[in-house]
Amino acid sequence: MAIEEEYIRLIFGLKIKQIRTDKDLSLFGLSKLSGLSKSYLNEIEKGKKYPKTDKIIKLSETLEVPYDQLVSLKLDKNLAPIGEILQSGILDEIPLELFGIQQSDLIDIIANAPSKVNAFISTIIEIAQHYNMSREGFYLASLRSYQEAHNNYFKDLEETVIRFANSYQIDLEGNITAEELKEILTEEFGYTINLGGIPKQEELENLRCVFIPKTRTLLLSDRVDEAQKTFIFAKELGYQYLEIKERPYTFSWIKYNDFEEVLNNFYASYFAGALIIPRNHLKNNLKKLFEPQQFSETIFHEIMGLYNASPESFYQRLTNILPKDFGMQNVFFLRFTHKKGTEKYNLVKELHITHQQQPRANEINEHYCRRWMAIKTLQRTVDEKLDYAFNIQISDYVDTDQQYLVFTSATPDPFREDYYRSIGIGFLISPALEKKIKFVNDPKIPKVKVGVTCETCSLQDCEVRKAPPKRIIAKEKNKKTAKLVNELIKAYS
Template identity: 60%
Template sequence: MNYESFNKNTLEEEYIRLVFGLKLKQIRTDKNLSLFGLAKLTGLSKSYLNEIEKGKKYPKTDKIVILSEKLEVPYDHLVSLKLDKNLAPIGEILQSKILKEIPLDLFGIQENNLIDIIANAPAKVNAFISTIIKIAQNYNLTRESFFLAALRSYQEAHNNYFEDIETKVTDFIKAYQINPNKPITSKDLEEILIEEYGYTIDSEELSKHQKLSELRNIYIPKNKTLLVYNDINEAQKTFIFAKEIAYNYLQIENRLYTFPWIKFESFDQVLNNFIASYFAGALIIPKDNLAQKLTHLFSLQTWQPIQLHKIIRSYNCSDETFYQRLTNILPKHFNIKNLFFLRFTHKEGSPVHRLSKELHITQQQSPHANRNNEHYCRRWIAIKTIQDLETSKEKKSAYGIQISSYENSQKEYLVLSAATADPFKEKINRSVSIGMLLSPHLKRKLHFFDEDTFIKKTVGVTCETCAVQNCNERVAEPYILMKQSRNKEIENTVENIIQSYT
């Protein structure tokens, strides 16, 4: 896929035309002239002037002279690329690379349509852009987080299921005679990388560089060498090799070269990284095999967590890979679409839990990332599993399940969570969770579901916004809620005073 629709020259020409059009429209409206009136004043056709204002045409020198004289505006001002202060944010956006980088085609938006929108309502678009910039600054929104948000929206728009990638995985399994009913190993995939794609696998070099201890692998395209950290486990190695196969089998050239990635050049690389990861997850956990096992699990009359663990351990994968694969299969094969996926990280001894990954299918369930200086609710099973892991040093992992009932809401979620230590970051632990809305449909699907079976907790979003009384897990006062309450009291008092005088 290629979403960089503009080449540099085209973008510059588009920008020059649009700036001239924006200026002309602003001058015309400041003088209370209609397009018809401007046409009558200058002798230029109304349709021609309309196309200039929309950024579709750039007038020749003689026409600019006419516009300059009739509108009493200096020629140099008209042709300058500098916009007035009230339109400056639009100019900055258009002159930057953002139009090249935003994956407009991904959401069915054509660049020309966007130009028309900007040209038709420059003041409103300017205000909107300024608002977005201010919000981004307040929430420390980086280019990286912007692209990841765009990718997440793309996943959610497709219920995180991509038939074309699933089909490619099925074709690959058939072409390379892989048994989808047996766990795939790193050796199986390493052989394909070496024999089919000419890879050299080096498990020694990366471990020599202490500063790179957080990296799992580096790919060197010049000689097809894959440097792999020698201390990764079998599941991690299998996933890395599966991603490399994806890049080659799908013929993806614009790619990232490290895992986890440390920088990117374009949205294409972020998108292609997702495609390769999706392919890897689908290869390690084939859809039909997983759907069959989940069907059996859901048919059980009582909740048997050991059966879920058996399913997870039947694949050569991490808990995170398995939980993420559930977000592909549950919406498509079981019509369970009201669900969310969360990954939290926590440094031991820190009061802060960081929401580092999230996905929301169908509904925008809480929580969300970028809560500035607020403390996420400690009643979530996602955080409790991390606490369980940290208080029991013998454990390599911790698991939990609960019904989360959101305060001031009728919605309840059945949430499963698993926590493990981060193998590459000292004293960092993380949990992955999947939550499913407790709808009548879900209860019919899960034969084992019985509310008395599972711990049920009323949860908030953050301590600062939570009204739950006598909460033993609270780590901060609900000052945001208290402020809202005070403002409401003031509002009601003022309203009563006004009413008393009428």
């Protein structure tokens, strides 16, 4: 907890509540026996008050529990997982307030939970430790949940961008340039911008920019292109206009000190995306893409070219607009990285609206399906030494009735030699989606059977399989074993 006193109060309250309920006593009953008011006892149990010594003695006598046992911070087996959670400080790390949850309410729910729920909590802690989940990883998972809970659309930020554009006379129908955003940063917010200010050292090669708050100096890598520069300037304007103080000073980030930095970084990034790719302008242009019966790659890239934005920024912006303005639910966004000459593909960013979709992060080092559009396009970029690659397919997942329309773009990583990245967005195909995207049934769009990982895939004779389907094999073996056991039971019954 934030302070030790709070932890002590909560542990004491949990003990009193458990002992009382074990004795089948209501708060009213304990109040009558102890002479302490019901409201006071309620505040003790909720961890809001810690009684004085004379009152602890009275509770000890009433509940027939030794004084030392009551004031000890040691919890019994049933409540031990709750103690672990409180002592670890994990509840301080979770941004409960974003989801309208009070910490005291959550503790109350946990305290009232049966032993099976406490066992579940212990299992979650063990899994997190087993996978060595970092503090930053936990923060980013919390942020992703926050985005998904809001369908990744934030009305207040959209309206703030419009106010900003009106105030600084930025045309939200035009192609915003880095130069006009730079002028606002320097003239209005006193920035000094130093292009090429990041030294050429291996440890700094992943950095696009560094902000020095004392002198309001923004150092840029000389490898940032026009689109990246525009996004960086727009994001800095987001920090300033939203009056954000607690923030990371590097992009990409090195570490996050607390969740507030993660959330503020997201707000500034959202601001930048909404400024560079205005909602109404994008919405009107997307209608031109979705109306024809055949998919047009030309129109897709013409729309993307209207904005001074990277493919990743464009795809990210689609995850804001499509669920909100086109009612497209069940959308996923994926970002993969890959190093040339290796067999590994890393899923470094994902978002799922409205449900957890089939393409998802794999934490057990299995091989992602090589038939995924994201991986095929990445590999093509490497093999053909392309500066940009795009493709579209319908991914038909084996063993389910789910099909996704998937768009993917891939490029080399300008900040790391021999590294490549792909960005993809996919939509669960349904009758509702077919009404909104008319080209879903375009016969020219290839339909490909895909799995999730090679180890879980039942596809026969897959030409790109990288590992045997060990989980399928184990499952089949268990089924055969169960069948033979049943036959043995029948034979000897």
